[in-house]
Amino acid sequence: MPETTPKGLTRLAFGGDYNPEQWPENVWQDDVRLMREAGVTMVSVGIFSWALLEPAPGAYDFGWLDRIIDLLHENGIRVDLATPTAAPPVWFYREHPEALPVTADGVRYEFGSRAAICHSNADYRAAAANIATRLAERYGDHPALAMWHVHNEYGVPVSACYCASCAAHFRRWLETAYGTVEAVNEAWGTAFWGQRYAAFGDINPPRTTPTVGNPGQALDYRRFADATMRENFVMERDILHRLAPGVPVTTNFMTALSQCDSVDYWAWGREVDLVSNDHYLITDGRRTHVNLAMAADLTRSVAGGAPWILLEHSTSGVNWQPRNPAKAPGQMARNSLGHVARGSEGAMFFQWRQSRRGAEKFHSSMVPHGGTDTRVWREVVELGASLGSLNPIRGTRTEADxxxxxxxxxxxxxxxxxxxxxxxxxxxxxxxxxxxxxxxxxxxxxxxxxxxxxxxxxxxxxxxxxxxxxxxxxxxxxxxxxxxxxxxxxxxxxxxxxxxxxxxxxxxxxxxxxxxxxxxxxxxxxxxxxxxxxxxxxxxxxxxxxxxxxxxxxxxxxxxxxxxxxxxxxxxxxxxxxxxxxxxxxxxxxxxxxxxxxxxxxxRVAPRADLPRDVEVVRRSGDTGSYLFAINHTATDAKVPLDRSGTELLTGERAAGRLAVPAGAVRVVRLDG
Incomplete structure (x- = not known):
């Protein structure tokens, strides 16, 4: 059985996407020093690094990656190492322009963003398999390696391509799924509007038509696109399993975001060794902590109730909404520990150091543009200490009603x-x-x-x-x-x-x-x-x-x-x-x-009228005991009833009867017995 927890990680995961290639090497030592100060236990490396690792076809440069992984290992920081297959290099598209995806309107996307991939393209599959193999051969037994991170956020921003390669692949997929073209006609109801097909070769993707197309065809194409991305994940996963046995493989989901509704995470959850998720607050005026709880509950459910890992969220504002407010003081800790309460084995961020260039330079990070003399940095250090004190919850499971x-x-x-x-x-x-x-x-x-x-x-x-x-x-x-x-x-x-x-x-x-x-x-x-x-x-x-x-x-x-x-x-x-x-x-x-x-x-589900609105109470339990998380999302101090006395892990204080939870604060009680 593949390992289902990060190899060698003995504490809750705390850290984020680390992109040292964006910075001169003299910054790396400072990064690692600050990571130790903040209590960082793991970072994700190499997610968008294909162009640096393979600057020309068949020419490789692993020296910089060797140096940063060794430096992280020397400082006790585990590595979530990515296969960079979400961002093929420009030379790849120069040689294989047909690997760029085509829209339903017949427009081929251009290079210059991210994840512009036709997942049916044989040349892409071969190149992705090759770079994954090279990484596994070089780093599969590195002592810093905690887990593999395949690709990045499958389905974002492109899940379906409508090119000729996809058309041929779709026909093969349909033949496997249905057996005969008559079965496809029956399933899709092609007798309506005279859409009947005589052979699989007549079937194309649901490209733009004068009016509404066939809904059965459109639905199956969503399934096909999802299955095709999953085929590519499984291909990389199997390479990593073969060359680096005992190291779990994941890819970062986005379970509850409507922007990523192209992925059937029930199916994906069965393919990863360890479920991980990215979550970003949608600040549209609603109670953002409710959607956060929903995302965490859904991710845990995709994991079959097992612990999972929050692999990305933000320290403060994001950069891609029409309006991107900062998080209020204390909100980062509440967000992070809300995920932990609902099953996450830690809290990771995008990203470690805030970029100075590129599309996401205004996305918040653990080390902001303003450096360490900032509220965000001070809260990052406080959160690292809090997660350190919650180590006993590792391996426990959230209780659902x-x-x-x-x-x-x-x-x-x-x-x-x-x-x-x-x-x-x-x-x-x-x-x-x-x-x-x-x-x-x-x-x-x-x-x-x-x-x-x-x-x-x-x-x-x-x-x-x-x-x-x-x-x-x-x-x-x-x-x-x-x-x-x-x-x-x-x-x-x-x-x-x-x-x-x-x-x-x-x-x-x-x-x-x-x-x-x-x-x-x-x-x-x-x-x-x-x-x-x-x-x-x-x-x-x-x-x-x-x-x-x-x-x-x-x-x-x-x-x-x-x-x-x-x-x-x-x-x-x-x-x-x-x-x-x-x-x-x-x-x-x-x-x-x-x-x-x-x-x-x-x-016969008992009401909880004794709990104030927006004071969240969740339990985790397991071999190490039972833990009650109380998260106060309000501006008023609250009291939470306890059915047992216990020890509050963040303050070390004893708690009995009613637990005091200050405004905007989190308390975690290890219950006696």
Missing amino acids: VAVLWDWHSWWAQNLAWRPSEDHDPRERADAFYEALYDRHLTVDFAHPEADLSRYPLVVVPALYLMTEAAGDNLKAYVENGGTLVVSYFSGIVDASDAVHEGAYPGALRDVLGLTVEEFSPLLQGEHVRITGPDGSELSGDVWTEFVEPRGAETVWTYADGLTAGRPAVTRHRLGEGTAWYVSTRLGAEGLDALLGRAAEDA
Whole structure:
């Protein structure tokens, strides 16, 4: 079995992307001195260094990399060594211009940015295999090597190419997946609009067409593009496994960022030895710490609940949003330890020293332009000390209360053209339901729709337009065996080929929900509907309504106006030992809280009314004990109840009864017993 923890790393990972090639060598000694001062334990090296390592075809210069890795080793700093295959050199594109990707409109990208790669290109694959081999042969047994870092952020900024090489590769992929062209025609419904294919050779990528193309073809091309990137990762991984046995291989994911929705991380999580993730705050006015928690929970879930590593985040502002505010004092520590609470074995950053040139020179770093006489540097040093004191948590696992179903294939299908309403955003629903669970102080695992859900008392389905019959059967069995299920509208509608399930909506979920939907009735922009409960309570919905017909389900809330007035809006279905809830409109925060409150009662999930809003409490446990993380995202001191006394690891103080958590602070208690 491959190693699943960084080799030789005996502390939590703390450090960042280190790009010494951007600096004269006389800066390197100062870098390493500062790393030791900050408590850095590992750095990522070589991510964009192909042009320096192989300055001409077959000509190699490893001297500078030898020197920096040796220097890091001499100072006790482990190395996450990258294969630089996200950035082929200009000479490669000069010799192989067809390796540059082509858009659906037929435009070929130019060299001059990053990750401009056609992943089907045979010359790219050969060159990537070669540089990975050279690195593994040279550094595979270096004592500083902790793990391998293949490529960088697959799928960003290009996942799909539409060139002739990709067309040929797509045809081979389809033939393997379907066997016959008749099976492709059936899956894609090519009888519609006369799109029937006579042979695999007739099929092209879904390039730009006069109007909407075939949705089944578009969905399969998303799968193909993802699988093609994964083929290249596996190729490099296998080279590294063969030449450097015992050293884990990873690549940095971006699990919860909507900008990276082209990757099926459930599939990728099975291919890496160690799951790692990059996360950057989207500062759009929302509560950024909620999305951070969501990203960490999703990454941990992709890792199967095992510890993972936050491989990149920012010390302060980023550089690629329309507006890039700095982090508030103390926010960097809260962000970092929030990831650790939810399973990360450390906190790494992009990057170590802030660049003076290039596209990311205004992206914050551990050593800012202003040097060590800055707030950011002082907070970096404080964070390093804090992580040092949390070493006992290594290897423990985060405890979850409930599950949320998540499937990248469903996102891909949902986001194709010509759906009933462009105002329905499945990702918005996922974020909204997650935030409602977060505000109820429930820790979330994410799960694939066909996964074993038996350990969760409550399972939430925010938006799964695509759902297989197997997934529907899985949810039915879950409820029959005593689980509580909550499903939001426009879920269970199509199968894996984007074909509507035979019979009435909601297809794969009809039986478990005990209802059918006669018709969708999306609302116009700005329209709202009132829904009323049997106790006289009133909620508001927008974006979507449905004509729901109960088939065993009871009506809990009813539409009070609009086209669906008098019809069920929220239903509850007792099935076997469990209960399934369905909501057919888009509820706001108040409505979601009311719905989840009722469902939590069915699931016997105890409320946490004793915890203030935006005070995050998460537990990790394992062989070394049980640890309670309390993160105060507010400007007010808070008290968190403890069910056991313990020792607070960041201050060394004893804690019992109620734990004091100052405004903006983090506390971690190792519980007794």
